[in-house]
Amino acid sequence: MTTPSIPPLVTAAERGDLAAIEQLLAQGTSIDARDSSGRTALMAATQRNDVALAKRLIEAGSDVNARDAVMLTPYLCAGANGFSEIFKATIAAGADRASVNRFGGTPLLPSSEKGFLRTVRICLAAGISVNRANDLGWSALLEAVILGDGGRLYADVIEALLEAGADPHLKDRDGKSSIEHARELGQHRVLAIFRDHPEANNPVAGAIKQAKELEKGESYEEAMSVIDATLANHPQDLDLLYYRGYYLYELGRAEESIRSFEEALALQPGEIEFHFYIAYAYRMLRQPEAALAAFDAGINKEPELGFLRYHKSNYLRELGRHEEAVEVMDELLARQPHRYDYSFHKANSLRSLGRHEEAIVAIENAIAADPGNPLYQRHRMDSLRLLGS
Structure with missing residues (x-):
């Protein structure tokens, strides 16, 4: 049996070879030629989160809605993995915003599940249905509660979904709502959001509120400046250290992000959620062993906590x-x-x-x-x- 050949354009995309891509396009190579898994060059570039290459292929006319063998499109893949720049480019190129993955979910569901807040905001701004449930019977809000940890990042994801009209009373296939799941899981920070809990009247809360408004417009530098100015007077505040780390992550400064999260852990080793943030930063750096070690460090502290094990398994499947x-x-x-x-x-x-x-x-x-x-x-x-x- 002969092994199917891989189209040269897909091979070049897997290598991240933009010069070879340009040469092949100039020769009239079919831009959406597929490999044995149904992947186009654009899908290969998307899976590598190669922003420059993906944008060039989109500009050259690659189909952002082309499905591979597991029913993923570049649009769905970018959204599910938090590849925000490629995701925005696929939307601008006419992605079918109503399209769903093989589990019946829009990109809003996996991005909410995995805590990709920036991608969640892009989905909501693009008008993707906030209350659509997948074939498991879960909406984005249910996924963020059930598969999240109720920490700072997931609280912000949940807040964004609620602001966009997510229904906290929508029930899953077991007849439980997001509010009921949050109560059972002891997610006090999330329950406060469901109760429309007022902001505390103090400088830290005020700075965070100001930074989050800037963040909604993707003004991460300005948001971080607000946080840094407040950190000068409150250097051991875990919320401020979290937001500083998160904004550094979104700015692509993953090493600095890790240092901010590690500083928070040094102050409060029991704040398990920071191990999750560190793992995601190492994922951005494409250092899988360091990311897995970060997951394991948190798991070893709380072996009975399912959250980190679940997201570790997600990452292993991704790898x-x-x-x-x-x-x-x-x-x-x-x-x-x-x-x-x-x-x-x-x-x-x-x-x-x-x-x-x-x-x-x-x-x-x-x-x-x-x-x-x-x-x-x-x-x-x-x-x-x-x-x-």
Whole structure:
């Protein structure tokens, strides 16, 4: 059997070779030629978060709505991974804003789940439906509560969704609302937002409110200046250190961002959420082992906390390290066997590994917990087809 050849344009995009891209385009190469996974050169550039290359391919006419073998488009991929600049470029190029991924979710859902606040704001500004639920029965708000940690970042995501009209009373397939989940999870910061809790009347709260208004317009330098000016008088305030780190992250200054988050952890080692922020900053730096070590540092402090394990498994799937992702999912299921979404994600990783019999067992566990869910039934049928059954 011959191995399918990879189109030269896709190969050049995988290398980030802009000169080769220009040469191939000048030769009249088909801009949306696909590899065996259905990826175009634009999808390859998007997956690398190569902003310059992706923008050049979009400018040359690449289809931002072209779907690959797993139903992703460059638009959906950029939104799900928090690649904000490429995401904005796909929207400007006419992305189908109503399009959904194979789980029935718009980009607003995975960006809310993963805490990509900037991408969440871009989705909302683009008019993407704030209350649309995916095939799991979760809206963006439900995902941010259930799969978040109720910390500073997720509180801001939730606040942005509520300001855009997210319904906190919308119920999931188990009949629970975002408010009920936040109450069960003990997310006091989030519950205060649901209660429309007034801002405290002090300089720190005032500075944060001013910075967040600047942030909404993506004026991150100005927002950070406000925070820095207040930090001079309150150098040990964890909220200020968080926002400084977050704005540095959005400005692409990941190393400085990590230092700000580490400073907060040195003051309060029990603030587990900062390990999550450090992991994401290392992700930006493309240092996967450092990112995984940051996840593990937090997990070791609170082994029973599912939040960091879940997002570690997400990152392992992103890296294509599905064996390890399955191990983490097994750890989560040992603690919370009723979480059928964990069984679903485990099944996806098993299928990526070609372990279809095990994938069927995992997805049947999810079906047993939520038998009416068409997404699970569809994935079971897909696995059976792959087995030739």
